[in-house]
Amino acid sequence: xxxxxxxxxxxGDADGGELQDFSxxxxxxxxxxxxxxxxxxxxxxxxxxxxxxxxGKCGSCSAEINGRPRLLCMTRMSTFTEADxxxxxxxxxxxxxxxxxxxxxxxxxxxxxxxxxxxPKGVAAGDYRMEQIDVERSQEFRKCIECFLCxxxxxxxxxHEDNKDSFAGPRYLMRIAELDMHPLDEMDRRKQAQDEHGLxxxxxxxxxxxxxxxxxxxxxxxxxxxxxxxxxxxxDPLVWLGAKxxxxxxx
Amino acid sequence: xxxxxxxxxxxxxxxxxxGAGLRAAIEARELGMRTAIISKSLFGKAHTVxxxxxxxxxxxxxxxxxxxxxxxxDTMRGGKFLNNPRMAELHAKEAADRVWxxxxxxxxxxxxxxxxxSQRNFGGHEYPRLAHVGDRTGLxxxxxxxxxxxSMQQEDLRDHGDYEAMIxxxxxxxxxxxxxxxxxxxxxxGYFREAxxxxxxxxxxxxxxxxxxxxxxxxxxxxxxxxxDGHALAMRAGASLLNMEFVQFHPTGMVWPPSVKGILVTESxxxxxxxxxxxxGKRFMFDYIPDVFKKQxxxxxxxxxxxxxxxxxxKRPPELLPRDEVARAxxxxxxxxxxxxxxxxxxxxxxxxxxxxxxxxxxSMWHQFKELADVDITKEPMEVGPTCHYVMGGVEVDPxxxxxxxxxxxxxxxxAGGMHGSNRLGGNSLSDLLVFGRRxxxxxxxxxxxxxxxxxxxxxxxxxxxxxxxLQPFDTDVGENPYEIHQELQQAMQDLVGIIRRPEEIEDAxxxxxxxxxxxxxxxxxxxxxxxxxxxxxxDLRNMVIVSExxxxxxxxxxxxxxxxxxDDFPAMDAEWRKVNLVCSHAPGSVEVDVTxxxxxxxxxxxxxxxxxxxxxxxxxxxxxxxxxxxxxT
Numbered sequence: 001x002x003x004x005x006x007x008x009x010x011x012g013d014a015d016g017g018e019l020q021d022f023s024x025x026x027x028x029x030x031x032x033x034x035x036x037x038x039x040x041x042x043x044x045x046x047x048x049x050x051x052x053x054x055x056g057k058c059g060s061c062s063a064e065i066n067g068r069p070r071l072l073c074m075t076r077m078s079t080f081t082e083a084d085x086x087x088x089x090x091x092x093x094x095x096x097x098x099x100x101x102x103x104x105x106x107x108x109x110x111x112x113x114x115x116x117x118x119x120p121k122g123v124a125a126g127d128y129r130m131e132q133i134d135v136e137r138s139q140e141f142r143k144c145i146e147c148f149l150c151x152x153x154x155x156x157x158x159x160h161e162d163n164k165d166s167f168a169g170p171r172y173l174m175r176i177a178e179l180d181m182h183p184l185d186e187m188d189r190r191k192q193a194q195d196e197h198g199l200x201x202x203x204x205x206x207x208x209x210x211x212x213x214x215x216x217x218x219x220x221x222x223x224x225x226x227x228x229x230x231x232x233x234x235x236d237p238l239v240w241l242g243a244k245x246x247x248x249x250x251x
Numbered sequence: 252x253x254x255x256x257x258x259x260x261x262x263x264x265x266x267x268x269x270g271a272g273l274r275a276a277i278e279a280r281e282l283g284m285r286t287a288i289i290s291k292s293l294f295g296k297a298h299t300v301x302x303x304x305x306x307x308x309x310x311x312x313x314x315x316x317x318x319x320x321x322x323x324x325d326t327m328r329g330g331k332f333l334n335n336p337r338m339a340e341l342h343a344k345e346a347a348d349r350v351w352x353x354x355x356x357x358x359x360x361x362x363x364x365x366x367x368x369s370q371r372n373f374g375g376h377e378y379p380r381l382a383h384v385g386d387r388t389g390l391x392x393x394x395x396x397x398x399x400x401x402s403m404q405q406e407d408l409r410d411h412g413d414y415e416a417m418i419x420x421x422x423x424x425x426x427x428x429x430x431x432x433x434x435x436x437x438x439x440x441g442y443f444r445e446a447x448x449x450x451x452x453x454x455x456x457x458x459x460x461x462x463x464x465x466x467x468x469x470x471x472x473x474x475x476x477x478x479x480d481g482h483a484l485a486m487r488a489g490a491s492l493l494n495m496e497f498v499q500f501h502p503t504g505m506v507w508p509p510s511v512k513g514i515l516v517t518e519s520x521x522x523x524x525x526x527x528x529x530x531x532g533k534r535f536m537f538d539y540i541p542d543v544f545k546k547q548x549x550x551x552x553x554x555x556x557x558x559x560x561x562x563x564x565x566k567r568p569p570e571l572l573p574r575d576e577v578a579r580a581x582x583x584x585x586x587x588x589x590x591x592x593x594x595x596x597x598x599x600x601x602x603x604x605x606x607x608x609x610x611x612x613x614x615s616m617w618h619q620f621k622e623l624a625d626v627d628i629t630k631e632p633m634e635v636g637p638t639c640h641y642v643m644g645g646v647e648v649d650p651x652x653x654x655x656x657x658x659x660x661x662x663x664x665x666x667a668g669g670m671h672g673s674n675r676l677g678g679n680s681l682s683d684l685l686v687f688g689r690r691x692x693x694x695x696x697x698x699x700x701x702x703x704x705x706x707x708x709x710x711x712x713x714x715x716x717x718x719x720x721x722l723q724p725f726d727t728d729v730g731e732n733p734y735e736i737h738q739e740l741q742q743a744m745q746d747l748v749g750i751i752r753r754p755e756e757i758e759d760a761x762x763x764x765x766x767x768x769x770x771x772x773x774x775x776x777x778x779x780x781x782x783x784x785x786x787x788x789x790x791d792l793r794n795m796v797i798v799s800e801x802x803x804x805x806x807x808x809x810x811x812x813x814x815x816x817x818x819d820d821f822p823a824m825d826a827e828w829r830k831v832n833l834v835c836s837h838a839p840g841s842v843e844v845d846v847t848x849x850x851x852x853x854x855x856x857x858x859x860x861x862x863x864x865x866x867x868x869x870x871x872x873x874x875x876x877x878x879x880x881x882x883x884x885t
Contacts, residue, residue, distance in 0.1 A: 029508020045785035046778025116402030117357030129366035
């Protein structure tokens with residue numbers, strides 16, 4: 001049942017690094033994170049990796065396995081053959097801190113730029129009433145565990161550092177959609193989505209949806225509907241007229 | 252030596268960024284305190300996300316008969332009457348407001364048909380009481396609080412031109428020591444995981460919200476962070492820990508494959524209809540209903556099954572007994588060789604609910620078993636067994652302010668003791684975080700205000716000492732691998748101070764712990780300071796040894812079985828012991844743990860009157876019973 005697997009793990013820091021080869025024991029039922037932990041305990045005590053829950057619920061152990069963005073704790077060793085060499089590298093879109101740990105502060109910066117929930121005025125705590133069917137759309141997005149795999153894979157920023165300023169990334173565009181679809185949120189979020197957070201950059205290649213460990217349909221259920229709402233607003237004659245009249249203030 | 256030290260000054264620092272810590276920080280900031288949150292992980296990754304089932308609060312949405320008194324009764328029963336009654340009272344009274352408040356922060360709970368917050372059944376709760384979001388309620392709680400803090404930072408940007416003017420999160424930062432001025436809190440010392448740099452927080456008030464101690468056990472649902480930091484920090488600062496012998500083994504953790512052993516399977520599986528069976532296909536829980544609960548639980552499968560649709564006229568199934576009872580029952584079945592192939596029992600929801608309903612109500616369980624164990628829970632049963640989940644014991648605090656005995660020190664959530672008595676009910680943890688998190692923030696703010704300008708000062712020599720300790724693992728040429736000591740410690744606690752405890756085994760554990768304590772000071776780590784998990788573990792070991800010693804010593808003293816403490820040689824609950832709290836502390840200058848006895852606070856007459864005489868007689872001594880007023884208590 002046990003065998004020795006060949007692992008190549010990227011080791012280094014901001015100044016550079018390289019793939020290191022390891023031969024390491026693998027037992028039945030293990031996931032890649034177990035193997036990384038075994039390396040720490042037996043061969044590389046200072047191997048840096050983030051992890052918390054080990055159950056796919058916290059979104060800490062994001063990395064790239066054979067080039068694919070994945071959670072280390074949800075990638076079972078049984079998905080590889082005993083002959084496979086397994087290469088583990090840090091998320092490519094974010095600066096490396098050490099080994100498999102990257103600086104994900106980009107995401108926290110973006111999170112802060114999205115205006116928070118705007119609660120309904122005059123409704124006291126305890127008096128909120130919402131139908132299940134109306135909360136379900138936003139609930140899907142609130143399943144997000146903030147593993148940042150979608151942020152990492154999105155081609156708008158993956159190879160285009162210069163886009164990072166003007167693009168919030170799928171996770172935070174989805175956050176805008178979540179608030180926009182919240183039955184009681186009072187803010188119109190369409191203009192900021194387009195103008196400030198770069199919704200227009202998204203050309204719906206669905207890479208984000210593909211890597212989402214929570215299987216959230218980010219593109220279909222959040223980004224496309226949000227794009228449609230932005231378009232509705234732009235082509236709404238009243239909005240157009242309003243914008244014309246207010247143009248001087250906006251400028 | 253202290254030249255490269257970062258220094259920060261705050262009014263209140265909150266150690267821990269789970270539900271209790273974030274709620275405490277929100278309160279402190281709302282009361283005008285400059286507040287720092289110190290998080291061992293990234294912001295939003297706290298262990299709170301692992302809570303699945305829900306938040307217990309008697310909103311009465313599912314059953315209008317529910318109210319705080321019923322919730323209080325259930326909590327006291329669950330804790331076998333060892334709870335601090337004032338804490339249980341505050342918790343039951345305030346939980347609903349804390350849940351409703353979350354909606355104003357943007358939380359989206361599942362709804363009833365009337366549009367109110369849906370509430371689900373859970374073990375030990377008389378009525379459906381848990382506000383929930385599918386089976387990912389903890390994630391909703393942490394994200395909501397995280398986003399509330401972001402919204403406050405946005406206000407601060409608007410008002411002060413700086414997101415971090417009033418509240419700042421220090422992520423991936425661990426505190427190794429609290430610093431005192433005389434006996435009062437003066438600050439906290441720690442390091443940033445990322446760069447390995449040291450940091451000093453000067454603050455007159457510290458809120459401990461560090462969670463639990465599960466990483467001292469081998470099979471646990473807890474993450475690497477649960478190393479008892481707050482418990483140990485409090486001890487070393489001169490505070491005391493209450494009832495550390497009470498450790499909750501959640502009855503249903505995964506048992507297969509080995510790498511996921513211990514990962515939690517939510518109690519909602521049973522709340523929503525799942526049943527426990529042994530290898531003979533028998534629903535064995537009917538054989539394990541203890542006398543104290545006979546009145547509240549069904550005697551036949553038929554009655555238990557009818558309860559799901561008609562709870563008014565039927566009693567609940569025994570799968571929904573409090574967790575300690577279910578964990579012990581599973582343990583007995585496995586010992587009697589009626590277990591499942593991998594040493595657990597079967598938890599089956601596949602024959603109880605339609606597949607689509609299972610996926611809707613228990614999406615993350617479906618996902619977890621499918622991806623980690625290749626088991627489709629809509630088609631076959633799960634294999635489950637007990638896993639170390641929660642510590643009822645913790646820092647001894649004042650119920651109203653959460654103040655510990657050390658001036659300036661506060662504690663809330665799992666790290667605090669008293670609230671849950673000898674056993675916590677499912678769902679009472681998230682509500683505990685919110686109720687006492689808020690109270691801790693308020694308590695700390697009030698304390699800081701009371702100081703006026705007279706703030707305690709950190710002593711330079713103390714900084715040198717704690718820094719020297721932290722660097723020790725790098726300074727040695729020979730020394731042990733911290734991972735090995737940790738594994739041995741976990742094995743010892745699991746085998747010798749686990750679910751069923753025997754005095755000679757506990758003594759064996761204590762002898763080993765003495766050696767672990769010694770060995771933990773002589774570890775050697777490889778590599779350098781930036782993000783070095785071996786070093787982080789080496790520093791956490793000291794805390795794990797202290798809390799393990801508290802658990803073992805208290806477990807040896809308490810000669811009865813109650814809640815999360817089962818003694819093989821004293822299998823029954825003893826009313827005399829109900830009156831006793833065991834309190835752990837360090838004598839000044841000593842690293843050893845002293846255990847002393849202290850009376851449990853008496854239950855106020857108006858709270859005692861919520862129970863009937865026959866029920867009280869199951870818990871109280873004859874002497875206590877005869878001291879009760881004559882006639883109907885209510």
